[in-house]
Amino acid sequence: MHNYCKTIGALAAVSALVAGNAMAEVEYELHTGYSNEYLFRGLNLGNDLIEVGADVKGEAYGLGLSAGVWYGNVENGRQPGGLAGDDAWQELDLYGAVSKDFGFATGSVGYIARNYGDSWYSNTNGLDNEQEVYFSLARQFYGIDTSLTYYWDIETDNDGYSELAMNKGWELSPCLKLNTGGNVGYLVEQGHFTALTLKVSLDWGFAGTAKLSPFVAASFALSDDIDTSYWGSKDQVVGGVMLSVGF
Secondary structure (H helix, E strand, C coil): HHHHHHHHHHHHHHHHHHHHHHCCCEEEEEEEEEEEEEEEEEEEEEEEEEEEEEEEEECCEEEEEEEEEEEEEEEEEECCCEEEECCEEEEEEEEEEEEEEECCCCCEECCCCCCCCCCCCHHHHCCCCCCEEEEEEEEECCCCEEEEEEEEEECCCCCEEEEEEEEEEEECCCCCEEEEEEEEEECCCCCCEEEEEEEEEEEEEEEEEEEEEEEEEEEECCCCCCCCCCCCCCCCEEEEEEEECCC
């Protein structure tokens, strides 16, 4: 309950700040979805992920402001090495970011808190609660949205994870959009690439601001270092669908 109260407070604070600026427009989004695997930074963390979330964003004083909450329930928890667990576990994420357009690129600073609850699986498989601060630069090159982000773990091992991502969308019709993207991860302190992930999704807009988005993602393992969480990682193919409503 304490985490939910913090979430509501964060969302309300962002809404109040941007609403206080007469030039700002606040946007909200609710979303839910299902994936046959929980694919996180190239690692399979379990099967049958059901997720829900809410986001709010706006602008004030020349800054982009955003915050949100995400909740996921995973069945048949799985360690990175492929060993199956026998218990479901849950994850609650709280996050927020501030961004600034500098002309040559848009810079962002954000915060993510992850809480894995008190399930048997999370306790026995090292899913400690964690916090990250991240720094990102984003720019469009030849119509491709490109970003480079560094995530710094400030609660557990203090190691960093960086990710280079590229995404491009095509408008197929007034209500259909094809999205393609990919990213590659890199463990800064260990000096290892982690995984290359490619994703294709189709946004079908219906009923005003509602959107249904089936997707398929493929992740290819680039590291099998025994000193990292990617030891024993394998290639993965994931499919699912997302439903979102904006207002």
